[in-house]
Amino acid sequence: MAGNSTGPIVVGVDGSLAALHAVRWAAAEAAQRHRGLRLVHATDDVSVDYPRPAPTTADLHHVLRMRGQHLLRAARDAAVEAAPGLDPQLELSHSGAAATLVGESAAASLLVLATAGLRPLGRTFAGSVSISAVAHAHCPVALIRGHVAEESPPATGPVVVGVDGSPSSEEAIGVAFEEAAWRGTALVAVHAWDDSFLAEVFEEGRWKLDREAVEEHERELLAQRLAGWQEKYPDVPVERVVVAGRPAERLLDLADHAQLMVVGSRGRGGFAGMLLGSTSQAVMSYALCPVLVARHHR
Incomplete structure (x- = not known):
């Protein structure tokens, strides 16, 4: 099997409730299997061509970094709540979500991604980032459905x-x-x-x-x-x-x-x-x- 069988479990964090469900699931898996847990948030490049007084590219990047750090800290808290004693690593990337996750998968034992929960019209399709990551990842990929009425899958x-x-x-x-x-x-x-x-x-x-x-x-x-x-x-x-x-x-x-x-x-x-x-x-x-x-x- 490709990937690193003894490597950490990597989780993609995007700020959604579904992602927090995925973090909790991954934290429990990491604790059970004595693996490290790595929480990753990636942002895409932002280009600003709006007229003033719109924010500059530098301003937007700063806000995205601050937001990413906030999301990662929230994900870390969810992981520690699910598996006390776990010390997750946090990674903030600006290389784009799909590229970052595929890169992280090379040294991971498992890549964990969230998919959307139920919508009023029924079940939803997996997102483009999930499909791209699954298609190109170097290790097995777990997709965790966001649950509305449950604390965890x-x-x-x-x-x-x-x-x-x-x-x-x-x-x-x-x-x-x-x-x-x-x-x-x-x-x-x-x-x-x-x-x-x-x-x-x-x-x-x-x-x-x-x-x-x-x-x-x-x-x-x-x-x-x-x-x-x-x-x-x-x-x-x-x-x-x-x-x-x-x-x-x-x-x-x-x-x-x-x-x-x-x-x-x-x-x-x-x-x-x-x-x-x-x-x-x-x-x-x-x-x-x-x-x-x-x-x-x-």
Whole structure:
């Protein structure tokens, strides 16, 4: 796995309530795993071309620095409240949020980012900074959903992992087993096969689709993917779920009752230049539980 497995847990701080939830979650993880905690706030360059008496660029930079320091101190207080005795490092950067977070990820064991909570019209999409950081980070990335009615994300339920047979999926399986072992909870391994696509292909060729045979084949594939990891983590209870349908929909069905969802950074689909698969992006955008994206570097 890329990144530094013994490095600190890095959290992006942007002043939102969701970010404070992410800080608390990361602080508890850092304390449990005996890792350092690094809180990072980044601002983008500001250009001022407004007529006087608008503030100068220097004035705006000063205000942004003051604001950033204030946000970092508030995040530090939240972290210490969640994990007394923790001594977080504070980092204020002016290199832009996405670039800063990707740079920080090189020496981190985990990068933690917040995503927006529920809105009146439903669940919200992951922001551009989160998607960019997940796509280019050097370590696993945890996305923590901001919760309106809870002090922190859920701490009960199983770890759920999506399995599709890709190299990034294999990385996700390893991360998921490790997380389940750390948390002392069960692992639910989900493998979904697209029955609608196969039905269309077989219909086009005027063949008969044996769904039972296909499902049995998919069950065997999942068992093969999990076998070595179950030997390595014999104390982790494993539930295998093989279903027909779109993978993202099946994973999201389980996300509301999980304490962590693990997905790969890229699945089988997508275009050659894309670093994130459609399933991962959908889970990042809609899952209510924390989502951990395992990195796979070719």
